[in-house]
Amino acid sequence: MSPPRAAVVSIGDELVLGQTLDRHGAWISDRLLSVGLETVEHRTVADDGHAIAAAFRELRDRAALVVATGGLGPTKDDLTREALAAATGDRLVEDAAARQAIEAWFASRGRTMPASNLSQARRPFLASVLANGHGTAPGLRVRCGDGWIVCLPGPPREMQPMFEREVLPLAAELATAAPVRTLVVHSFGEGESRLAERIAELMDRDRDPSVGTTASAGGVSARLRTRGGAEAVDRLERAAREIESRWAPYVFGRGEATLAMAVGELLVEQGLTLSVAESCTAGMLGEMIVSASGASRYFAGGWQVYSNELKHALLGVPQEMLAEHGAVSAAVAEVLAREAATRSGTTCALSITGIAGPGGGTPTKPVGTVFVGCFDRRRGGSTRRFLIPGDREVVRDRSARLALMMLRLRLMDLDETPLLWEVRP
Amino acid sequence: MSPPRAAVVSIGDELVLGQTLDRHGAWISDRLLSVGLETVEHRTVADDGHAIAAAFRELRDRAALVVATGGLGPTKDDLTREALAAATGDRLVEDAAARQAIEAWFASRGRTMPASNLSQARRPFLASVLANGHGTAPGLRVRCGDGWIVCLPGPPREMQPMFEREVLPLAAELATAAPVRTLVVHSFGEGESRLAERIAELMDRDRDPSVGTTASAGGVSARLRTRGGAEAVDRLERAAREIESRWAPYVFGRGEATLAMAVGELLVEQGLTLSVAESCTAGMLGEMIVSASGASRYFAGGWQVYSNELKHALLGVPQEMLAEHGAVSAAVAEVLAREAATRSGTTCALSITGIAGPGGGTPTKPVGTVFVGCFDRRRGGSTRRFLIPGDREVVRDRSARLALMMLRLRLMDLDETPLLWEVRP
Numbered sequence: 111m112s113p114p115r116a117a118v119v120s121i122g123d124e125l126v127l128g129q130t131l132d133r134h135g136a137w138i139s140d141r142l143l144s145v146g147l148e149t150v151e152h153r154t155v156a157d158d159g160h161a162i163a164a165a166f167r168e169l170r171d172r173a174a175l176v177v178a179t180g181g182l183g184p185t186k187d188d189l190t191r192e193a194l195a196a197a198t199g200d201r202l203v204e205d206a207a208a209r210q211a212i213e214a215w216f217a218s219r220g221r222t223m224p225a226s227n228l229s230q231a232r233r234p235f236l237a238s239v240l241a242n243g244h245g246t247a248p249g250l251r252v253r254c255g256d257g258w259i260v261c262l263p264g265p266p267r268e269m270q271p272m273f274e275r276e277v278l279p280l281a282a283e284l285a286t287a288a289p290v291r292t293l294v295v296h297s298f299g300e301g302e303s304r305l306a307e308r309i310a311e312l313m314d315r316d317r318d319p320s321v322g323t324t325a326s327a328g329g330v331s332a333r334l335r336t337r338g339g340a341e342a343v344d345r346l347e348r349a350a351r352e353i354e355s356r357w358a359p360y361v362f363g364r365g366e367a368t369l370a371m372a373v374g375e376l377l378v379e380q381g382l383t384l385s386v387a388e389s390c391t392a393g394m395l396g397e398m399i400v401s402a403s404g405a406s407r408y409f410a411g412g413w414q415v416y417s418n419e420l421k422h423a424l425l426g427v428p429q430e431m432l433a434e435h436g437a438v439s440a441a442v443a444e445v446l447a448r449e450a451a452t453r454s455g456t457t458c459a460l461s462i463t464g465i466a467g468p469g470g471g472t473p474t475k476p477v478g479t480v481f482v483g484c485f486d487r488r489r490g491g492s493t494r495r496f497l498i499p500g501d502r503e504v505v506r507d508r509s510a511r512l513a514l515m516m517l518r519l520r521l522m523d524l525d526e527t528p529l530l531w532e533v534r535p
Numbered sequence: 536m537s538p539p540r541a542a543v544v545s546i547g548d549e550l551v552l553g554q555t556l557d558r559h560g561a562w563i564s565d566r567l568l569s570v571g572l573e574t575v576e577h578r579t580v581a582d583d584g585h586a587i588a589a590a591f592r593e594l595r596d597r598a599a600l601v602v603a604t605g606g607l608g609p610t611k612d613d614l615t616r617e618a619l620a621a622a623t624g625d626r627l628v629e630d631a632a633a634r635q636a637i638e639a640w641f642a643s644r645g646r647t648m649p650a651s652n653l654s655q656a657r658r659p660f661l662a663s664v665l666a667n668g669h670g671t672a673p674g675l676r677v678r679c680g681d682g683w684i685v686c687l688p689g690p691p692r693e694m695q696p697m698f699e700r701e702v703l704p705l706a707a708e709l710a711t712a713a714p715v716r717t718l719v720v721h722s723f724g725e726g727e728s729r730l731a732e733r734i735a736e737l738m739d740r741d742r743d744p745s746v747g748t749t750a751s752a753g754g755v756s757a758r759l760r761t762r763g764g765a766e767a768v769d770r771l772e773r774a775a776r777e778i779e780s781r782w783a784p785y786v787f788g789r790g791e792a793t794l795a796m797a798v799g800e801l802l803v804e805q806g807l808t809l810s811v812a813e814s815c816t817a818g819m820l821g822e823m824i825v826s827a828s829g830a831s832r833y834f835a836g837g838w839q840v841y842s843n844e845l846k847h848a849l850l851g852v853p854q855e856m857l858a859e860h861g862a863v864s865a866a867v868a869e870v871l872a873r874e875a876a877t878r879s880g881t882t883c884a885l886s887i888t889g890i891a892g893p894g895g896g897t898p899t900k901p902v903g904t905v906f907v908g909c910f911d912r913r914r915g916g917s918t919r920r921f922l923i924p925g926d927r928e929v930v931r932d933r934s935a936r937l938a939l940m941m942l943r944l945r946l947m948d949l950d951e952t953p954l955l956w957e958v959r960p
Binding site: 125126127128129130131132133135136137138139140141142143148149150151152153154155156161168292301302303304306307310313314315320322323324325326333335386388390391392393394395396397399400401403405406409410411412413414415416417419420423424453454455468469497499500501502503504506531533 | 554
């Protein structure tokens, strides 16, 4: 028999119609996982009694614990109570304690209870009422065969405390499996399919820890998951190290780590400082660098040389060079990086000049063409040319990350490592 | 018979386990609604062939159009193709055109196709392949009884164009209800409850168009919604103008408009140019400005004067001023803005200096204290002091937007308009 699982139901017209983003599903699943209960399905349905009841009936066969949010308010749209009664073949009765609690809630605010709120005191005969310390909607919990259905109010500040108090202990009791442990390894600069190939057998579906990859603008991450006590932590650590070694040098950190943090740590370790000269990114690289707390230890600042006039006036790029090679060129990227370091007095500097689009592309330099310059006092300057896919926003974001990765490789003495989207001469 | 509906399936372990928030469900439902097709259910399932196939089988009975995202990648986790074949009782075959397209995608990037990507060329025999202009995963579409199942790749920049091209026209054909029309009005610089008060009766639940407000880091927006043909468009337009007049001068645009675009338009109209000097934001303001396409017409660039040394060395802030007033002061903000304009030769300049946190706060200048300087050649310089709530990231983002709003008010000759979070002397 497979271990007990959970399912989550989010109820509300505005959610299913896409007018409001449901965040409860992910929040609840993440909390359940922390006590060892995996969610097998989220379902979002409208304020429709039949749809809610159908969700309860179908999901209780798939999950030992069904957690629903929403539809417990006092209006005609709020149909979760009725649907729970229908799904469990029960009838609704008034709960005396719940009625008292609602009346007390209004009384304590100097108001009399509107008649509509009476409906909130009703429960399926076999269900228990869960007290709400932050609003008028009580929760509901009912035993259903071997499992449970729990209904929570929709507003987060009512739902979350009730979940922690009433649902999490129940989930921990139901979970026969040990707590789930997860670990995420982040990389940047190599493509997802190539990275997946390097760890192919670790990604086999029957492996423990399980390993999956996800790609985003920020790179490719491996997500590891296993269950158990201290030995599971060791297992996770060993697998993470294996991936880190196979993905080196593109790996830059785990969990909450960012590429900017990783570069910052290397700079601090090596006692170096950094400045930037940004053309098409116009500040995105600097912003990414200072998003790491403590950046003032190594980051001085820099220049947003968006116009050609400022490239010349502020960082001394020769007019003839701009005329001959164009602002988007290796020659200009090299001068920008060197002059940024020289004029700001830092040991290292990064520069970016490129065509983010949508306009500005030419046959020899299409949209997405970006030159990154990297300078440090010890080794001098170098540049790389990239052809980056994506829209204006994505090209700029990836340019900034490629610049950080270029500096990281240099600080690791791995300057020759190829990078994704690079155009080698 | 009830009108045709849609259902949305999001596929991925990381989604169902709550490690990543699913945004596709809401985005797709919102787009479907725009052509009159309502979504009846979202379902999120794991990378599990049986669960995906069960979702397809159950939802095709409830919906004329089932749209799924994810699970079309090249790895062993990607099981959507197999599940679609299983749910429709079909077998997988290799699609010659899809294989060619994937090979061409790699070839155009100077790479050879990894063997694992071959799996992406497979489709259920009766399904059509949908071309992917932005990645290697083709989509799939299959007729299923009276309805359709469409599978799209997970990455948003691949999914969204494919959705617009392949799914939206199909949805419009299936929809029998009048299209839903929405319009969004954006504001920045005033609080949500005050703005809601100004349009209270327009927000009554039985009004048509319906009006709701949402607050985000980017400001407060009013979302208007109605159904129908040309007369509905007029109704929406009249209501939007009413809100724009009641929210003036905090309104800056509709729909896809950004504050940076609105400021850019004013600069172009008035023939002005702009530079920046950024301390705590370190480039975020410049980046926000150039996120508006065409920014090169008015934006020259600027300085990221993160360290005090660079404030002095690059923009001439006197050492004594830094010592006496501190880098986070009105005096420094004023010098930074004036010197940025002078040294870059622009007519206008903005400066930001503040304490974004988490460290660095003092009793007189707590975390969130930010000074913004605004200079233009005609009217000279002015500064405003703010106390901005939020974490490091949010404080910086709001600082940059407040700077843009300050310039916008000045360009509209409304310099005296109070702004949210402002600390008046």
